Amino acid sequence: MTTSPFLTPSPPLPPVSQPPLIHLTGVTKTLKGQDEPRTILAGVDLTVNPGDSVAILGRSGSGKSTLLSLIGLFDRPDGGQYLLGERDITKIPERKAAALRSAEFGFVFQRFFLLKHLTAAQNVAMALVNGQGWLPRRKRKAKVMAALERVGIGHLAKHKPPRLSGGEQQRVAIARALVREPRILLADEPTGALDTDTGNLVVEVLRETTDLGCGLVLVTHDHDHAAKMGRVLHLSDGLLRPTGQRVVA
Amino acid sequence: MRLSGRLRASLIIGGQGIRARKLRTFLSMVSLFLGVLAVVVVQAGAEIANRAMLADVELEQGIDGTRQMYLSPEGQTVPVALEVLEGRTDAVAMAGTRAIIGEPGVMPINKGGGPIDQPGYGGPSMRCDESGCYPVNTGDAGAPQGQAVELNLVGLTGDIRQFRPFRASQGQWLDFGGEPSLAPRLVLNEHAAKAFTRYHVPAEMRVDGATANPTPQIIGVVDDGGYQPAAYVRIDELMNWMPVTSVGDSNSGPGLQVLMTPNAAEVEHTLRARLIAAGIPGDRIHVNTVETLKAMSRELALIRWIFLGMAALVLLIGVAGILNVGLATVGERIEEFALRRAVGTPRLLLAGIVLAETLLTGLLTAALAIGAGVVGLKLALMLFGSRFPSLEGVAFPWQAGVAGVIAGLAAGILGGLVPALRAARIPISTVMRA
């Protein structure tokens, strides 16, 4: 292990019966820069337990999105180890990664990425109609409605995105992330395109998901939003460090 | 189960994609339509031509490989040939002669022996010699037109269906075993049969060169591929009524024609030797091998490939259109595809969806082009059908439909493959950098 002695020890291990949702140790990532390769992540350690909410702060360009893309299996790390539960998925092949993205992870981005020719319900159903298992229409509909209700916009199911406000659109996106009942929710600046009040509402919706045991990793620039998470970490120089601003939710 | 889930997912996603871009799909189809239509038309035309030209060629010309010998009925030719061929099955001689069946003393409804639906087609019988051709006095000039049919009566020494596969349509074929009947048994072709049923022709037969008018028994009908009324008869039954010297008399037919199987070389040899011995000069005995079907098929196939090649060029332009639209569409949908991959859609499925969309476009176009082909053929038959009797009852050939579907699918694959590969290569992290 390349764990640096400066790092505070990992958070207390959960009971043996319940392994952490994800456990990253010494994860590195180098990306091809303009001239020479740039090391973006230089040995990141991160553990997320069920019900945890983690905020990640950091300068623009510090590698927050890169880290999230490794956690969410968009990409694979160059080094280190990544455990999902007890399963080593550091070098998981793309075909299996796609299945895990579908089953284990939910994603929310700064932009909402709703398809404008589909209704809110169809946009949510997109995560169910992804070739990973098949649900009959009725079950699909029930799940979609439950997800929309959960973020408080069940009444907008038939609306198309152009007729929804930014906050409503982001909540449709959150419903899309939740509809498969993921174990980990990854949000990359989900409030970046929203005004303060709407942003607060969206963060509250996200945080509530952890009440039912979901793990949440929230990348944000907003310290107030970060403060609502159980743990706040700071990414700089390719390393993830606690900020000490520990606020228990 | 898993596969069908993927299939259903791709149908839903593909359907949404097409519905969201109806105009684009329509434009792709427009660009592809002419190409697929060209393939359909060429294939349909080639099949119809094949059918019209090749269907009866074996009936009329003999199957490929048959050896044919033509003998002009001079001197002892006919008696010698009939003697050599008697009882043989691997070599059969046929001799045509003009006959009129029907009421005595009347002019046949189809004077000249032409098709009964086209009166005057045959014209008067002609006799040709060194000094030129002139009408034959058939003895019925000035007689009233009545219920009689003129036809080509073909005397056979054996079963010729091994050389010309006549299609049976009614009754029986000639029985070459047993004693010849005094009432000649006739098998009509369909044109003759039509004339008989239409005009209620009573059966008495006047045969050129015959010494008396026998009463024939009609025992069956065949399709011999010909366009004129004809009847087939055992040559020995015919010869009960006419001297051997009249058989194959050149004023009514091409003389004696001998058909032989490819391995009847020994008969051919004997026949030639006997004819030469009887004083027929060797250079008057012409033998050739039938290859009509092969030659015609080769020519038609060549023509078909040339036209298909041209159609393929038109199709290629359509493929370029589909490809262009497909690439533009994928460029527009980068975020959608990245997002779909983020929520777990396998890249293979994404590629499959893009490909399925263009394939569907190709298939829809093929359906339209085939429909246009069917309608076009119906119209053409309505407008020109009466002028080309061989086109009568032509249906749209299924091969043209298959060719259209293949062309549509091929265009879909060609035009969709590159966009599909591009779609599969879109990195998921696009959704974070956008």
Ligand SMILES: Nc1ncnc2c1ncn2[C@@H]1O[C@H](COP(=O)(O)OP(=O)(O)OP(=O)(O)O)[C@@H](O)[C@H]1O
């Ligand atoms: N595909 C890539 N190839 C090379 N370098 C990249 C690539 N993607 C991102 N980078 C670089 O990696 C660094 C980290 O990018 P990343 O998007 O993770 O930062 P971030 O912390 O999310 O920033 P922001 O807060 O602005 O979203 C940046 O300097 C960026 O230029």
Ligand SMILES: [Mg+2]
């Ligand atoms: Mg970022």
